[in-house]
Structure formats: structure tokens, C-alpha cells
Amino acid sequence: MTRYLPLVRAALARRRARTVLTIGSVLIAFLLFALLMSVRQAFLGGIRAVGKRILITANVVSLVSPLPLADRTIIASVPGVRRVAYEVWFGGYYRRTGNFIFALAVDPPTFLAELRGELGLSPRARARWIADRRGVLVGNAIAQRFGWRVGEVIPLRSNVWRRTNGTNTWPVRVDGILRPSEKRYAQLALLHYHYLSETLAKNTGLSGKVSLYRVEIAHARDAAAVSRAIDARFANSPDPTRTSTARTFLLNFLDQIADIGTIVTAILAAVFFTMLLVTANTMARSVRERTAEFAVLRTLGYGPGRLFGLVVAEAALLVGAGAVLGLLLGLGLVAVLHGLLAAILPGLALPPSSFALGLALVVLFVLASSLVPYLQITRLAVADALRRE
Amino acid sequence: MTETAAQPSSEPLIRLERVSKSYRRGGETIQVLDRVDLAIPRGDFLALMAPSGSGKSTLLNLLGGLDRPDEGSILFDGVALESLGPRALTRWRATHVGFVFQLYHLLPVLSAARNVELPLLLQRLGRAERSRRVAAALSLVGFPDDRHTFRPTELSGGQQQRVAIARAIVTNPTVLLCDEPTGDLDRRAGDEILDLLVELNRRLDKTIVMVTHDPHAAERAHTLVRLEKGLVGEIRATSS
Numbered sequence: 281m282t283r284y285l286p287l288v289r290a291a292l293a294r295r296r297a298r299t300v301l302t303i304g305s306v307l308i309a310f311l312l313f314a315l316l317m318s319v320r321q322a323f324l325g326g327i328r329a330v331g332k333r334i335l336i337t338a339n340v341v342s343l344v345s346p347l348p349l350a351d352r353t354i355i356a357s358v359p360g361v362r363r364v365a366y367e368v369w370f371g372g373y374y375r376r377t378g379n380f381i382f383a384l385a386v387d388p389p390t391f392l393a394e395l396r397g398e399l400g401l402s403p404r405a406r407a408r409w410i411a412d413r414r415g416v417l418v419g420n421a422i423a424q425r426f427g428w429r430v431g432e433v434i435p436l437r438s439n440v441w442r443r444t445n446g447t448n449t450w451p452v453r454v455d456g457i458l459r460p461s462e463k464r465y466a467q468l469a470l471l472h473y474h475y476l477s478e479t480l481a482k483n484t485g486l487s488g489k490v491s492l493y494r495v496e497i498a499h500a501r502d503a504a505a506v507s508r509a510i511d512a513r514f515a516n517s518p519d520p521t522r523t524s525t526a527r528t529f530l531l532n533f534l535d536q537i538a539d540i541g542t543i544v545t546a547i548l549a550a551v552f553f554t555m556l557l558v559t560a561n562t563m564a565r566s567v568r569e570r571t572a573e574f575a576v577l578r579t580l581g582y583g584p585g586r587l588f589g590l591v592v593a594e595a596a597l598l599v600g601a602g603a604v605l606g607l608l609l610g611l612g613l614v615a616v617l618h619g620l621l622a623a624i625l626p627g628l629a630l631p632p633s634s635f636a637l638g639l640a641l642v643v644l645f646v647l648a649s650s651l652v653p654y655l656q657i658t659r660l661a662v663a664d665a666l667r668r669e
Numbered sequence: 670m671t672e673t674a675a676q677p678s679s680e681p682l683i684r685l686e687r688v689s690k691s692y693r694r695g696g697e698t699i700q701v702l703d704r705v706d707l708a709i710p711r712g713d714f715l716a717l718m719a720p721s722g723s724g725k726s727t728l729l730n731l732l733g734g735l736d737r738p739d740e741g742s743i744l745f746d747g748v749a750l751e752s753l754g755p756r757a758l759t760r761w762r763a764t765h766v767g768f769v770f771q772l773y774h775l776l777p778v779l780s781a782a783r784n785v786e787l788p789l790l791l792q793r794l795g796r797a798e799r800s801r802r803v804a805a806a807l808s809l810v811g812f813p814d815d816r817h818t819f820r821p822t823e824l825s826g827g828q829q830q831r832v833a834i835a836r837a838i839v840t841n842p843t844v845l846l847c848d849e850p851t852g853d854l855d856r857r858a859g860d861e862i863l864d865l866l867v868e869l870n871r872r873l874d875k876t877i878v879m880v881t882h883d884p885h886a887a888e889r890a891h892t893l894v895r896l897e898k899g900l901v902g903e904i905r906a907t908s909s
Contacts, residue, residue, distance in 0.1 A: 283790050283799075290778035576774040579735065580788045580836070581763020583756060663730040666770065 288593045291566070299598065302562045306602025307609065309555040310638060314610020314630050316544045317637075318617075322628040323540040324531075332500040333362075334394070336529035337493040337510055340522040343369075343533070346489035347519050354513050355493055360506040362498050365390040366490040368476060371440035372469055374426055381422060383436065383469040385476040394496050399465055405430070405456025413475045415455035421466035423457050430454050436469070442481045450479065463627050495523070552641065560649040563595050567653040574657060575665035584658050591653040595646045603642045607635065681708035682844065682876050683732060688741035690727055701727045703899035704741065711843075714870040714877045716890035716907070723896045725880045726848060732878060733766050733846050734758045746843070763791055767837030771849035773829040775821040781832045782807065782817040788840045806835040810865055827858030834865060838875070845869065847879040851886050863889045 292299045337355060339345035349366065356364045365387060372383030388410045392399070401417065409415045416436065418428060428434060435449045442448050450471070458465055473490070480486055497506050507523035514521045524532070534540055567574070574587055611630055618628045685707040691700045701724040709715055719725045730736040731743060734750050743750045745765065753761055775784045785803045794802070807817060810831040821829050830850060837845055847866065851859030863886055869875045870891075879890060887893050888907050895903040 283796070286783060287779070287787070287790070290776070290783070294778045572774065573776055576768075576770075576776070577787070578759075579733065579762070579766075579768040581759055581791050581840075583759040586791075662735045663727075666774070667726070 284590060284593065288590060288597060291570070291590070291594050292597060294570075295566070298562060298566075302559060302598055303602040303605070305558045306555055306599050307606040309551050310603045310606025311610045311613070312551050312606075313548055313638065313641070314607050314614060314634065315617075316548055317634040318610070318614045318628050318630050320540055320544045321631045323534055332503070332525065332527070333497050334526040335495040335497060335503060335507055335510070335523050336526050337495055337521045337523040338491070338529070340511075340520045343491065345519070346486055346491055347493065347521065349488050349490055351514065351519070351521070352490075352493065355495055355510055358506060358509045358513065360497050360499070360502045360509070361495055363390060363394055363496040365394050365494040365496075366473065366492070367391070367494065368473060368486065368491045369440065370436075370469075370471060370476065371438050373437050373439060374434065375437075377439060379426070381436070381469050382467050383438075383471060385471045385473045387473050388470075391470065391494075394494060395465075398460060398462065399468075400459035400461065401456055409455035409470075412453060412455050413472045414451065414453055415472065416452035417456045417458055417468075417470040418454055419458045419460065419466040419468045421463075422469060423454070428454050430456060436471070441476070441484055441486070443479050444481050446481075450476070463629070494526070552645070556645055556648055559595065559599060559645060560652060562598070563591065563649045564652040564656070566594070567591060567656050571656075571660065571665045574660055575662045578660065578662045579666070584660070587657045588650070588654050591657065592646060592650045595650050595653075596642070599642050599645050599649070603638055607638055680711065682711035682713075682746055683707075683709040683878075684744040685728075685731075686742045686744070688728075688731065688738045688743060690724070690731065690736070690738050700899050702731075702738070705896075705899070705901055707894065707901060707904075709876065709878065711876055712870070712874050713892055714867065714890045715879070715892045715894060716887035717878060717880045717894050717896065718882070718884070718887050719896035721882075724899050725896055728896070729846050729848055729878065729880050732844075733768060734762050763788065763840065765843045767840070767842040767845045769830070769833050769837050769845060769847040769850045771852040773821065773826075773833040773853075775829055775832055775836075777821050780818045780820055781812065781824065781828075784821070784832055785835045785839050787836060792840070802839055803835075806839040807832070809838070809869075810835045811861075825858070826854050827861055830854065830858075830862050831865070834862070834869075838869065838873070842875075844876040844878065847877060849880055849882065851881070851883060859883075859886065 337347070337351075339347050346368075352364050352366060355361060368385040370383035370385050372381035373379050374381055392401070392406060392410075399417075405417070409417050416434065422428070426434075432454050433451050434454060436452050437449050439448070443450065452471060452475075458468060460466055477487060495506070495510070497503060503525050507525075510523045511521050577587060578584075607630075614628060614630050621628055685705050687704040687706060688702055689700070689704055690702040691698050693699075701722075705728070717725045717728065727736065731738055734753070737751060745761075748761075750758065750761070775781075776787070779787075782800075782803050785806055786799055789799045789802060804817075808814075812828065812831045812835060816824065816828065821832070824832065830853075834845075834850075845866070850866065851862050854862060866877055866879065867889055870877050877890070879886070881887050890907055893903070893905055893907050894901060
């Protein structure tokens with residue numbers, strides 16, 4: 281088939297400006313595709329990685345309303361529950377609010393037991409942190425960003441809580457650096473829950489309370505039943521709960537901000553539909569302008585199928601070039617943005633599945649934009665076309 | 670492309686049997702060809718003359734399998750063209766027919782050599798073999814070696830027609846169908862093209878059917894056929 285390549289290239293070179301502009305429009309569409317897929321990945325990618333055996337129990341009213349720490353024992357007694365961890369949202373930052381840190385105050389033994397090997401923590405650092413109530417574990421991305429080292433004391437600030445001394449600063453010692461395989465943990469900072477709760481101002485309402493429980497269950501298939509059982513235990517309590525899988529919890533949480541998936545899909549649909557119109561119009565015009573040439577090729581023995589193949593090859597080169605350039609540019613841009621937005625969107629990255637989806641879109645658009653040319657070619661009256669020239 | 674002495678054989682290569690063709694224009698039916706009978710011997714050089722609108726281009730298109738008759742039969746070497754399906758007809762055309770047009774119909778984005786190569790792309794030939802055949806065809810039509818990479822717009826009319834003829838003969842077809850091949854050329858360039866067609870007929874035994882308005886051009890053929898109102902009015906041997 282490569283023998284037809286000069287013919288295809290020459291056809292595209294026929295109107296260079298139009299070809300370049302069409303490739304440019306495809307490039308922009310695929311650049312946007314890469315960026316939006318990366319944003320989608322940043323928001324939803326972590327959710328897919330969440331273990332299926334983790335449930336989240338939170339106050340039915342809202343995440344802002346805490347739950348009593350005493351609920352932990354009750355939850356742990358529900359059949360099917362293996363382990364119960366809890367956490368408080370710390371709302372951390374370093375020196376100024378712009379240096380946001382995703383910090384949680386947790387119960388170290390249960391939290392570490394639940395995540396086990398996922399945090400990339402050495403046994404020595406683990407033991408050191410568990411024994412140090414003022415200790416903190418930080419993800420390698422944060423440590424690198426602020427130049428923190430193990431043993432260093434950091435004045436970690438909270439934009440949510442105040443201490444009994446009236447400040448919002450908790451001095452914490454770096455006991456270990458997390459070197460996780462998943463990017464979302466690289467931005468994490470973990471404090472001792474008891475250090476936080478003991479030093480909190482009395483009027484915070486968090487005394488003896490937690491933001492939510494992370495419940496590890498024995499079998500993923502029991503998630504619905506265990507969730508119902510937990511919520512039933514607290515149905516008539518002052519703090520009724522809502523339990524869901526971690527995945528559902530995170531999706532619901534994100535939905536409160538925006539339906540990222542729908543927004544991304546809607547924008548991409550609009551962009552690609554416009555791109556399809558541009559490409560289809562380019563191909564249709566190109567074939568119409570070359571009606572006589574196609575007629576000549578028919579006299580030379582080119583059948584309609586072969587001519588259609590040439591048009592498809594032209595469309596593939598047009599869309600393919602734009603798609604490859606757009607995705608490569610997107611890949612570079614995402615890498616730059618990842619460095620700039622690491623604290624806000626730690627998971628910002630172009631997922632490998634985007635390339636497969638991009639390829640599928642290329643095939644779809646090549647075929648769709650070749651549809652009108654196909655009709656033009658199959659309806660070509662050779663004798664008339666030659667006479668018109 | 671083997672060279673043989675041109676001797677029109679008695680067995681016709683192409684036979685038209687009561688071929689009719691009409692078109693509808695507006696609400697009117699125009700009978701372009703009306704039960705035409707014609708036999709074209711192998712190796713003949715036949716000129717087809719007729720006033721405008723008398724069906725000569727239609728006849729050429731029917732002979733080349735670009736159009737189908739409403740009635741009648743066209744037999745090419747014993748094969749009825751109307752019996753061939755679209756794919757078979759396309760293959761038959763690629764094998765047996767070379768077209769030459771008045772306006773050359775070269776692809777403007779391709780060089781002279783690439784234009785000549787076009788029919789060869791349909792055959793399973795290596796690049797080297799294609800280049801060899803292209804060079805041979807261009808040499809045969811007297812196209813200058815140093816202009817193979819020139820695009821049609823960089824060539825004179827006569828040179829473009831030589832390239833078009835090279836493209837028509839590069840696959841060594843049985844018959845050349847020429848539609849006013851000198852119609853867009855001045856007398857000198859036209860004569861050179863006619864010399865070339867005569868040469869191809871004589872040396873390569875190509876059967877040539879040439880539509881022309883020009884009596885001077887028609888006299889270079891062996892046989893002259895006049896069409897009048899969709900009918901064959903006259904068939905005679907020329908002085909050539």
C-alpha cells in the first residue's frame with residue numbers, strides 16, 4: 281500500500297494552507313482531549329484505585345459534622361468488618377495558605393494497617409512515627425517541594441482548627457518520607473489524631489470526635505449488607521451515619537464540586553463534533569475539486585473501492601497527524617502543569633487509556649469524514665466528469 | 670511492448686452490434702447513437718469524425734467501458750463488455766485500454782514520471798520495475814530525460830500530451846482511445862503527436878481509435894469513420 285503514499289501526500293499538498301489549518305484544528309481538539317482526560321484522571325483516577333473492600337462511614341448530615349470516636353467500637357462489632365480506622369481533615373498549609381498540604385490526623389496503627397504496602401514506608405520510619413505523637417509522615421512530593429528532611433521540625437498550620445494557645449500552628453517532626461507507587465499518596469501528610477485532639481481549642485466541637493471512619497471489610501461482595509448494618513446501628517443515635525464504598529463516597533464528594541465526568545464528556549463531544557465538521561468539509565471539498573482527477577483515475581483502472589481507499593488514507597493522514605501532534609503536545613503540557621499544580625491536582629497525568637481512546641476517535645473520525653467522499657466517488661459519472669473539465 | 674509490423678488482421682478486435690445510446694436532457698430524450706454496427710480490426714488506426722453532438726465521444730466512452738449501451742452489444746476480442754460486472758470492467762479497462770484526452774488530464778500535483786506511474790501502481794510491481802517501465806514509456810514517446818521530475822504546469826502542451834500518451838501505453842494496452850488528442854495543440858505540436866500515434870500503431874501494433882474534428886489529423890489514420898446523427902455515415906480507407 282505504500283506505493284500509493286506519494287499520491288496521497290501529493291493530494292494533501294495540493295492546498296497546503298487548508299491541509300495545515302485542518303491538521304491544526306484536529307491538533308487543538310486532541311490537545312484539549314489530552315488536557316481534559318488528564319483533569320478527569322486527576323479527579324477520578326484515584327477513585328478507580330481505591331480498594332473495593334474499604335467503606336467510608338460519615339455523618340449523614342454532611343462531612344463537616346463529625347462522628348463520636350466511640351462509634352468505632354460499635355462499627356468494629358458489625359459482622360463482616362475487619363478493621364476500623366478514622367481520620368480528621370486537618371486542612372494543612374506551610375507558611376502561607378498557598379502552600380496547601382493534604383493533611384489528615386489519623387490513628388497510626390490502624391491507618392497503616394489498612395494501607396499496608398501502598399505508602400512505601402520503611403519499617404524503621406513506621407516504628408518511629410507510631411512512637412512519636414508529634415511526628416508526621418509526608419509524601420515524597422511534599423518533602424521535595426519544601427526541602428524537608430527526616431528529623432526536621434515543621435510548623436504545620438491548619439486553616440480549619442485552632443490550638444488551645446490560640447494559634448493555628450502545630451510543630452511536627454518529620455519521622456518518615458512516603459515513597460508510594462500511587463501519586464495521590466505522594467502529596468499526603470499524616471499526623472497523630474491524639475496530638476491534634478489533645479491540643480485543640482475547646483470550642484472546636486471536635487473533642488472526642490472524628491471526621492469519618494474508614495472501614496475495611498472481609499469481602500467486597502458484602503459491602504452493601506455491611507453498609508446497611510452499620511447505618512442501622514446509628515439510625516436512632518444523635519449522629520446517624522451514611523456508609524458507602526470508598527469509591528461511591530469519593531464520587532459523591534466530587535459531585536458536590538462538579539460532575540467532572542459529565543463536564544469533560546460534554547466539552548469533548550462539542551469539540552470533536554466541530555472537528556468532525558471541519559474534517560468532513562475539508563475532505564468533501566477536496567474530493568469535489570478533484571472530480572475530474574478521480575474520473576481520470578477511473579479510466580486508468582482505479583475502481584471506486586481503491587479511490588475510496590485513497591480518500592480514507594488522506595483522511596487518516598490528516599486526522600492522524602493532528603491527533604499525534606495534539607496528544608504529544610498535550611503530554612508535554614500536562615507534564616508542565618503537573619509540576620505547577622502538584623499540590624492541587626496531584627494525580628494530573630494523561631492516562632495510558634487515553635491513547636487507545638484517541639486511536640479509536642481517529643478511526644471513527646476518518647471513517648465519518650470519508651462518508652461524503654464515498655458517496656461522491658460511488659456516484660461519479662466518469663464520462664460527465666471528463667467532459668466538464 | 671514488443672515491436673511488430675502493423676498488419677490489420679481480418680478478425681476484428683472490437684465489434685459493435687446494433688449499439689444504441691440515448692440521454693435525457695431536461696424532459697427530452699436525445700438519441701446519440703442509433704443501432705450502430707462497426708468492426709475495428711486489430712492493429713487498425715481508425716479516425717472517428719462527426720459534427721459536435723453526433724455521439725463520437727459517447728462512442729469512445731462505450732468502447733472504453735466508461736459507459737454502457739442502452740441496447741446492442743460491444744464485443745472486445747470476443748468478450749461482451751455488457752456482460753462484465755463493474756469490478757471486472759475496471760480490471761478489463763486497466764489491462765486493455767489506454768486513454769488519451771484533448772486536455773491531457775494529467776494530475777497537476779504529480780511529476781511527469783509519477784503521472785506515468787499511476788496505472789502501474791495497480792500492478793504488483795516493485796519500485797525499480799515501475800521506474801524502468803516509466804522511463805521506457807517516456808523515452809518511447811520522445812519525452813526529454815531531464816524533465817521527468819517536472820510537473821505538468823512546467824511543461825508545454827505537446828510535452829504534456831506526450832506524458833499523457835506515455836501514461837496510456839505504459840501498461841502495454843491493446844487499444845488506445847484518443848479523444849481529440851491534437852485539439853489543444855498548435856499545428857506543429859499536433860503533427861508531432863500524430864507522428865507519435867502513427868509510430869505506436871506501426872511499431873507496437875497498437876489499435877488506435879481517435880476522435881477528431883480535424884480532417885488533417887483524420888487523414889493520418891488508416892480508416893475514417895463518419896458519424897451522422899447517431900448513425901455510421903461513411904467508412905473508408907484513408908490515403909495513409
